[in-house]
Amino acid sequence: MAKAYDYLFKLLLIGDSGVGKTCVLFRFAEDQYNATFISTIGIDFKIRTIELDGKKIKLQIWDTAGQERFRTITTAYYRGAMGILLVYDITSEKSFDSIRNWIRNIEEHASADVERMLIGNKCDMNDRRQVSKERGEKLAIEYGMKCMETSAKLNENIENAFFTLARDIKAKTEKRLNQNRPGSNSQNGTGSNTKLKPKDNGGSKSSFFKMCTIL
Amino acid sequence: GISMYRTTEIYELILEGLPDKLRCELWLIFSGAIHQKNTNPFVYKNLVNQPADEFEVTMDEIERDLHRSLPEHVAFQSEIGINALRRVLKSYAVRNPKIGYCQAMNIITSVLLLYCGEEDTFWLLTSICERLLPDYYNTKVVGAQIDAGVFEDLCENYLKDIYVKLKELSVISYVSLAWFLTLFISSMPFDSAVYLIDCFFYDGAKVMFQLALTILQENKEALLKCNDEGDSIALLAKYLEGIDNPDRKIPNASANIKDLIRNSYINFGTITDEDINRLRLKHRLRVVQNMEETLLNSIAKNVSKQCSFSDDQIKDFFYIFKQVSKIGIIDGDNRNLTINKEQFLKLNKNLCDWEALCDDEIAGRIFDFLKCCPSERTNETKISKLIMTSIANGVPDSNEAYKSEKSDKSDNIDFLHFIRYMNIIYKSDANIRLKFLYGVSMNDCEKKVQIYNGIFWVLANKIEVLGVKYNDKNKSSLVDSIESSNINKSSLPIMNQDEFIGFWEIVYNLFTGMENEGEMYHASATVSTLLLRLGEVSRKYQESESQPRSESKTNVDQEKEIENVQIESSTSLDETSKTNEKIWSITFEQLIASLLTDNLLVNYFDAKFDVEKKLTDYKSQHA
Numbered sequence: 001m002a003k004a005y006d007y008l009f010k011l012l013l014i015g016d017s018g019v020g021k022t023c024v025l026f027r028f029a030e031d032q033y034n035a036t037f038i039s040t041i042g043i044d045f046k047i048r049t050i051e052l053d054g055k056k057i058k059l060q061i062w063d064t065a066g067q068e069r070f071r072t073i074t075t076a077y078y079r080g081a082m083g084i085l086l087v088y089d090i091t092s093e094k095s096f097d098s099i100r101n102w103i104r105n106i107e108e109h110a111s112a113d114v115e116r117m118l119i120g121n122k123c124d125m126n127d128r129r130q131v132s133k134e135r136g137e138k139l140a141i142e143y144g145m146k147c148m149e150t151s152a153k154l155n156e157n158i159e160n161a162f163f164t165l166a167r168d169i170k171a172k173t174e175k176r177l178n179q180n181r182p183g184s185n186s187q188n189g190t191g192s193n194t195k196l197k198p199k200d201n202g203g204s205k206s207s208f209f210k211m212c213t214i215l
Numbered sequence: 216g217i218s219m220y221r222t223t224e225i226y227e228l229i230l231e232g233l234p235d236k237l238r239c240e241l242w243l244i245f246s247g248a249i250h251q252k253n254t255n256p257f258v259y260k261n262l263v264n265q266p267a268d269e270f271e272v273t274m275d276e277i278e279r280d281l282h283r284s285l286p287e288h289v290a291f292q293s294e295i296g297i298n299a300l301r302r303v304l305k306s307y308a309v310r311n312p313k314i315g316y317c318q319a320m321n322i323i324t325s326v327l328l329l330y331c332g333e334e335d336t337f338w339l340l341t342s343i344c345e346r347l348l349p350d351y352y353n354t355k356v357v358g359a360q361i362d363a364g365v366f367e368d369l370c371e372n373y374l375k376d377i378y379v380k381l382k383e384l385s386v387i388s389y390v391s392l393a394w395f396l397t398l399f400i401s402s403m404p405f406d407s408a409v410y411l412i413d414c415f416f417y418d419g420a421k422v423m424f425q426l427a428l429t430i431l432q433e434n435k436e437a438l439l440k441c442n443d444e445g446d447s448i449a450l451l452a453k454y455l456e457g458i459d460n461p462d463r464k465i466p467n468a469s470a471n472i473k474d475l476i477r478n479s480y481i482n483f484g485t486i487t488d489e490d491i492n493r494l495r496l497k498h499r500l501r502v503v504q505n506m507e508e509t510l511l512n513s514i515a516k517n518v519s520k521q522c523s524f525s526d527d528q529i530k531d532f533f534y535i536f537k538q539v540s541k542i543g544i545i546d547g548d549n550r551n552l553t554i555n556k557e558q559f560l561k562l563n564k565n566l567c568d569w570e571a572l573c574d575d576e577i578a579g580r581i582f583d584f585l586k587c588c589p590s591e592r593t594n595e596t597k598i599s600k601l602i603m604t605s606i607a608n609g610v611p612d613s614n615e616a617y618k619s620e621k622s623d624k625s626d627n628i629d630f631l632h633f634i635r636y637m638n639i640i641y642k643s644d645a646n647i648r649l650k651f652l653y654g655v656s657m658n659d660c661e662k663k664v665q666i667y668n669g670i671f672w673v674l675a676n677k678i679e680v681l682g683v684k685y686n687d688k689n690k691s692s693l694v695d696s697i698e699s700s701n702i703n704k705s706s707l708p709i710m711n712q713d714e715f716i717g718f719w720e721i722v723y724n725l726f727t728g729m730e731n732e733g734e735m736y737h738a739s740a741t742v743s744t745l746l747l748r749l750g751e752v753s754r755k756y757q758e759s760e761s762q763p764r765s766e767s768k769t770n771v772d773q774e775k776e777i778e779n780v781q782i783e784s785s786t787s788l789d790e791t792s793k794t795n796e797k798i799w800s801i802t803f804e805q806l807i808a809s810l811l812t813d814n815l816l817v818n819y820f821d822a823k824f825d826v827e828k829k830l831t832d833y834k835s836q837h838a
Contacts, residue, residue, distance in 0.1 A: 008443070017276065017279055017280075017318070018279040018280075018283075036282050036283060036286035037286065038283055038285070038322060039280050039283040039284070039318050039319075039321065040318075041318060041319050041322070041392070041393040041401050042359075042389070042392035042393045042396065043389060043392070045445065045448060047449065060443075060445045067276065067317070068354075069317060069353075069354045069355060069356055070356060072360070072506060072509070073356060073360065073392065075509070104517075108513040108516055108517065109513070
């Protein structure tokens with residue numbers, strides 16, 4: 001059977017209601033734009049497989065409801081995420097202010113080493129801008145994450161954002177995989193096996209296999 | 216009232232799908248909404264006209280979703296439909312603020328509006344939110360979470376192999392949420408879902424479970440072949456999108472809703488309301504416990520850096536705090552719980568082992584002190600913003616931050632305040648405890664805030680972390696400027712004579728009733744006399760000083776401030792030198808140095824209290 005993908009990464013989109021999470025995801029997964037989506041109820045998701053440095057990576061991207069009262073439901077999905085995109089709307093001060101609360105949610109519910117990225121969406125609406133690019137950048141620096149301004153409508157930076165995040169996760173995963181190999185003494189990959197899912201053989205099996213070839 | 220016999224003919228009619236023209240009338244009768252409508256003739260009209268100013272946040276949420284309810288339908292592409300939708304949702308939010316507005320209500324309402332007038336829609340919505348789908352749309356969406364659990368149990372009973380498979384992929388609760396919350400409208404074409412709605416108004420929530428089970432059963436083969444949860448969810452989503460109905464055929468339809476509903480009655484019609492209610496009861500307990508556990512864990516994670524208690528102790532404290540605040544787990548924002556003075560006094564009596572501090576007079580002053588100092592959490596955004604601008608301007612201006620912090624006072628304290636106070640009681644030494652009492656004795660709120668921050672390093676920590684993260688190059692200058700600013704220095708605001716007297720009042724009260732009361736009084740009298748002289752010296756010293764000192768601003772007491780206003784005309788230099796005259800004052804360093812010379816006092820303020828015992832006692836008393 002041909003290998004469908006080398007890695008499976010789970011990503012999560014969070015942010016206030018109406019900032020355009022679904023549009024960003026739809027643009028990335030289907031390369032289409034639709035100005036009026038039905039509001040996301042609970043949680044939804046899309047898949048796209050991309051190629052990075054010759055590796056096939058299946059991205060399973062979860063889209064969440066932004067309304068506060070769904071938080072107890074959506075936070076249940078944080079734990080499995082390897083990358084989280086925090087989305088705000090550059091024309092909404094309030095959605096930007098909420099980012100700190102969303103980060104708090106991540107700190108409380110996601111795994112500690114999750115990759116995060118700040119997304120300022122709707123950058124096509126510059127005339128109604130309320131949040132300057134600099135403020136977005138500063139916030140991102142404060143929390144040690146990358147940031148990007150995107151437009152799902154004009155397809156600006158959408159690919160870039162997802163690819164950057166995927167690349168960072170891949171680098172982290174492969175680094176850990178190498179550390180876990182015998183030879184390098186550090187055998188302390190905490191729970192890394194659950195994060196890596198090669199299609200043909202389960203995570204633990206693959207590292208065992210690699211161990212055999214080296215020995 | 217209006218009623219109707221349940222006959223097999225009506226069942227046949229429902230299973231065929233109600234005629235569009237009769238839908239509204241029959242929905243009203245089936246659901247019982249007609250009674251509420253008839254007995255409350257002017258309610259809807261009044262609600263529409265009622266101003267909704269106090270529900271601004273809710274109205275914003277509604278506004279954002281109006282165009283995202285049934286966007287593909289032409290009725291909601293013009294203002295007529297949008298305005299009707301707005302009126303119904305707004306009226307409901309005003310009618311029942313406990314539910315307000317929950318996403319999914321917009322989707323259901325928009326479909327109801329296609330078949331019914333506004334007032335009828337309003338009453339149908341009311342019957343769904345308040346009777347047919349209990350607790351579904353409240354602030355924690357508890358009802359829907361409960362039903363997701365109920366659905367899992369039903370799957371286990373009726374579709375064991377699919378249950379085992381989907382359980383492994385943890386899919387079941389995920390898919391059912393959106394299905395149930397929107398009566399399948401968000402997942403299948405609305406004109407197909409409306410057939411289910413016919414049955415739903417007639418037979419209640421059980422038909423949703425029937426249909427959901429049928430959908431899984433129809434996809435059994437494919438589901439069992441799925442490799443991961445993504446695949447199975449995608450498969451079900453595609454299947455649901457392709458469900459058509461007798462009025463509108465879709466090419467390559469995956470199923471017809473009429474057949475599905477018929478099958479659902481045949482295969483799962485034996486599931487009764489009693490079964491469902493029994494399962495709901497079981498899952499309600501589980502869901503609420505889960506929510507509580509999640510909340511406690513996240514509180515512990517959040518607060519553990521702010522105090523020296525173990526996670527379990529924090530959880531115990533929070534649990535008790537929550538009980539006192541009287542806010543249930545289901546309603547309200549549990550993470551920003553607060554308590555008022557009365558509640559604090561009660562809590563303090565139960566949890567504070569330092570008996571003297573349980574006195575209402577002293578405890579009241581402690582509460583006023585805590586209340587004066589906004590917790591870091593509520594002000595996080597504001598402080599960080601200020602710091603960001605300060606960094607942009609080069610120098611962090613801590614005074615600015617203090618001022619803005621002070622500006623929005625509330626009459627309550629939150630859990631962070633409380634746990635920090637408990638930390639003073641159980642985990643601190645004489646130095647910190649005296650610093651705390653020093654702060655409690657202050658009259659001026661700004662001084663209180665400075666001392667509070669001095670004890671808990673709220674801002675200093677924040678800036679330091681920021682400085683490191685911000686830029687290594689900027690770091691050194693940033694740290695320098697922090698050091699030169701007054702927050703990181705040990706110097707706390709100076710105490711004036713009034714506050715000094717207040718401080719000793721508190722200390723004397725602490726000793727009242729002790730076995731060696733007399734000795735303690737004597738010791739403190741000696742120390743306070745010494746300090747009184749020190750304060751005098753400092754006044755004389757200041758008098759002889761001709762140059763105004765930079766920190767003079769902080770030791771302006773109220774009288775002098777009035778004097779200040781009176782001599783507006785004089786130059787600023789004159790003002791400062793004038794206010795410096797004749798001020799009796801002592802510093803915290805002087806206070807603590809004098810106090811620590813006496814062993815009796817040191818031992819008293821260094822006394823250890825056992826938090827574990829106190830918590831255990833409390834729990835056994837209140838079990």
